[in-house]
Amino acid sequence: MSxxxxxxxxxxxxxxxxxxxxxxxxxxLQEKLQIWIVYWILxxxxxxxxxxxxxxxxxxxxxxxxxxxxxxxLYHEKTQGxxxxxxxxKPVFNKIKVIMAPIQEKLDILEKVK
Numbered sequence: 001m002s003x004x005x006x007x008x009x010x011x012x013x014x015x016x017x018x019x020x021x022x023x024x025x026x027x028x029l030q031e032k033l034q035i036w037i038v039y040w041i042l043x044x045x046x047x048x049x050x051x052x053x054x055x056x057x058x059x060x061x062x063x064x065x066x067x068x069x070x071x072x073x074l075y076h077e078k079t080q081g082x083x084x085x086x087x088x089x090k091p092v093f094n095k096i097k098v099i100m101a102p103i104q105e106k107l108d109i110l111e112k113v114k
Contacts, residue, residue: 007064015043015071022075038086039074046070 023036046067050057057063074082 004064007068011064011068011071014068019043019071019075034086035075035080035082038082039071042074042082042085043071 019036019039023033023040026033026036070081073079074085
């Protein structure tokens with residue numbers, strides 16, 4: 001088997017399967033849910049960027065390994081990178097919330113009409 005298959009398998013386990021299991025456990029127990037929500041927002045952004053880049057990112061040597069380390073850094077108990085980035089992005093999220101408020105009000109009105 002080539003190194004690419006092992007890298008993809010490691011990335012699948014470390015970046016999706018383990019976080020998915022932990023998210024389910026946090027949801028079930030209602031603890032540490034914030035870190036997993038931010039994790040999925042950040043990783044979804046990475047996956048979206050990969051789709052938009054049409055594979056250019058995968059031409060960067062070591063990109064898959066770096067992405068795997070980034071995923072582990074986001075959720076690891078000692079680093080909790082997702083909480084750090086979530087704190088840094090909080091003003092951005094607040095601006096988005098302000099922008100989306102009028103749209104949400106209109107959607108609520110439409111929902112009441114139904």
